[in-house]
Amino acid sequence: MTTKERNWKPATQLVHAGTLRSQFGETSEALYLTQGYIYDSAEAAEARFKGEEPGFIYSRYANPTVDMFEKRMCALEGAEDARATASGMAAVTAAILCSLKAGDHIVAARALFGSCRWVVETLAPRYGIACTLVDGREIANWEKAVQPNTRLFFLESPTNPTLEVVDIAAVAGLANSVGARLVVDNVFATPLQQKPLELGAHIVVYSATKHIDGQGRCLGGVVLSDKEWIDKNLHDYFRHTGPSLSPFNAWTLLKGLETLPVRVRQQTENAGRVADFLAGRADISRVIYPGRADHPQADIVKRQMGGGSTLICLDLKGGKKSAFAFQNALEIIQISNNLGDAKSLITHPETTTHKNLTAEARAELGIGSGTLRISVGLEDTDDLIADIDSALERAA
Numbered sequence: 001m002t003t004k005e006r007n008w009k010p011a012t013q014l015v016h017a018g019t020l021r022s023q024f025g026e027t028s029e030a031l032y033l034t035q036g037y038i039y040d041s042a043e044a045a046e047a048r049f050k051g052e053e054p055g056f057i058y059s060r061y062a063n064p065t066v067d068m069f070e071k072r073m074c075a076l077e078g079a080e081d082a083r084a085t086a087s088g089m090a091a092v093t094a095a096i097l098c099s100l101k102a103g104d105h106i107v108a109a110r111a112l113f114g115s116c117r118w119v120v121e122t123l124a125p126r127y128g129i130a131c132t133l134v135d136g137r138e139i140a141n142w143e144k145a146v147q148p149n150t151r152l153f154f155l156e157s158p159t160n161p162t163l164e165v166v167d168i169a170a171v172a173g174l175a176n177s178v179g180a181r182l183v184v185d186n187v188f189a190t191p192l193q194q195k196p197l198e199l200g201a202h203i204v205v206y207s208a209t210k211h212i213d214g215q216g217r218c219l220g221g222v223v224l225s226d227k228e229w230i231d232k233n234l235h236d237y238f239r240h241t242g243p244s245l246s247p248f249n250a251w252t253l254l255k256g257l258e259t260l261p262v263r264v265r266q267q268t269e270n271a272g273r274v275a276d277f278l279a280g281r282a283d284i285s286r287v288i289y290p291g292r293a294d295h296p297q298a299d300i301v302k303r304q305m306g307g308g309s310t311l312i313c314l315d316l317k318g319g320k321k322s323a324f325a326f327q328n329a330l331e332i333i334q335i336s337n338n339l340g341d342a343k344s345l346i347t348h349p350e351t352t353t354h355k356n357l358t359a360e361a362r363a364e365l366g367i368g369s370g371t372l373r374i375s376v377g378l379e380d381t382d383d384l385i386a387d388i389d390s391a392l393e394r395a396a
């Protein structure tokens with residue numbers, strides 16, 4: 001990436017950074033749907049494999065369309081390098097496994113996306129990597145969990161679904177003081193509203209399936225960090241295990257990036273209005289929205305986030321019965337566990353995304369029978385509020 005691209009504002013980077021224009025001068029990014037590449041001669045193939053000549057070798061290693069997506073994400077995140085993956089979970093798994101070896105220890109926030117929690121709690125221990133889960137809201141809990149072999153800290157902020165926040169700079173400081181690295185799953189805040197690398201994190205991961213696509217089309221993910229760590233720790237893992245993003249999905253995600261700032265800005269504004277409406281209702285016992293002054297950790301939100309996010313968590317007074325009746329009565333807001341989409345989506349974590357946790361673990365995370373998560377989309381907020389209002393009336 002050029003210095004010029006690095007200095008552009010995010011909206012400009014998201015339209016132009018990393019573009020590799022072919023000899024045909026196409027306006028839109030080209031879709032290089034190819035597995036391999038042809039060499040001009042046997043000598044050229046030899047030189048390419050030796051690394052003496054630049055160029056692509058095989059799409060499991062690198063592909064021009066995927067390369068454009070990685071470069072554009074680097075520009076936006078302010079990262080030196082990146083590797084794109086087939087899904088967000090492939091990115092999280094790679095970031096964790098490539099940072100550790102048998103005998104190492106992870107400290108992770110307990111409020112994690114379900115599959116992330118499975119990776120640190122169930123998968124990693126099979127390979128001799130121990131994990132301690134903590135309530136990430138207090139830095140003292142992170143400090144207490146550190147062991148001599150702690151090499152990795154892992155967190156998500158705001159969390160799913162209760163939108164708790166973790167003080168990223170404080171955890172990064174602790175990681176540095178004990179010689180560990182901090183991985184931040186930055187999906188909920190998006191790269192536009194939170195910059196973990198600037199706050200001191202070492203590695204940032206995304207599910208590009210969420211806001212980056214934002215239109216419900218494809219899965220994708222990305223790991224971003226410094227060039228040295230990617231060269232030394234991630235590069236060979238990618239080449240040899242193949243969690244690679246398909247060129248078609250990279251192309252779709254590039255198109256998503258062009259409109260990301262416009263969508264995230266509008267969805268955040270919509271979420272703020274919907275949250276204010278929900279907070280004024282007597283049939284709702286709790287509304288958590290990072291953009292509201294009554295968020296339990298509003299001071300940290302103010303320090304590390306540039307926006308309130310596109311997600312809202314709420315509790316209906318009538319428990320599961322009311323939560324189900326409310327969801328079923330909605331006409332515009334659709335029932336789906338996805339998020340960050342142009343379509344507003346609602347989910348009941350207890351019976352869907354968090355059903356595999358024990359009742360005790362759900363209680364620790366503040367997930368009750370009446371808890372719902374809304375991902376606010378691009379519809380007109382007057383229509384969304386009318387939809388919620390009439391569904392609450394019918395559910396009562």
Ligand SMILES: *Cc1c(COP(=O)(O)O)cnc(C)c1O
Binds near residue numbers: 092113187206208
């Ligand atoms: C969705 C999500 C993931 C997993 O991403 P996929 O693309 O579905 O594999 C990881 N972390 C968070 C916070 C998510 O929301």
